[in-house]
Amino acid sequence: MKRGRADLLLGLQREEGLKNLPMLREGGAAVINAPSLPEVKGVRLYPLDADRLAQEVGNPRGVNLVLISYAASKGLLPFSQQEIQEAITRLVPPALREINLKAVQAGFGATERPP
Template sequence: MEEADMKHNSYDIVLSGVGGQGVLLTSLIIGQAVAESGLEIQIAETRGLAQRGGSVICHIRIGDGQGSPLVPEGEAEALVAFEPLESIRYIRFLKPGDSVAVVNEHATPPIMARIGSDRYPSAESLAECLKQVTPCVYFIDADALAQQVGNARVSNSILLGALAAASELPISVDHLKRAIKTNAPKGTELLNIEAFDRGYALIKKRT
């Protein structure tokens, strides 16, 4: 995949999830890939109560002259939600009609326990809400795919592969894979690459 031209010389991404899902690691991988592509990047992370399953959000701003490292509401070209409800929590950042949402449809136990499984919204209802903002919405069971790869902790790489396939990221797949190899926990590099490829291929089949 070749690097895509950025519209208006910028590209904004919001990653959201809960502690332990690899949100921060994914932002690091994207950051390295962008830097090696020769582009400017700013990353702002909010950890909150990440260690206790609290919400985690990363703002990623690619391009020159971005000003604040925080993505303005209504300006993100891409939203990646590592937990289904997080997609709605941060839906306000999506650029109406001109953005992509990639959502892990697997609900995490801490969130389920907090609101009750009987009150947890379905993937269909969440997708309906997201599609009121953008038609490009992709729900995938990243956790199930990660289990197929052989390691439940590579679901973040599956979501990253899905993002690369679904969006117009201004960085190449090769740059992303090199960054994965550099930043993945020792001994899991190949598993993470396989996970990335699974996520990428899944979305390409749908587009």
């Protein structure tokens, strides 16, 4: 993808998310795994301490699901909580289902909001 063309950036790591902000178009959005972020002109930033939330639900490897679910809860992705949960139920092995569903719930229930 060309610089300045992306609508949405999901940053699993703070540094990588900030480094890739130039990929966003003017007015694009970035959901970045960080408790806080500096203000950046021209983009909408959504900091979220996804590491902490994933740890709290016992799924430290579920950061991606927390971020995706949070982005969906903000209207940045076209998926409802139910749709994501149904996909996990269909695609994830039974032994890992519950812990992944908890990560989704954490993302949709996150209280962190941009300033």
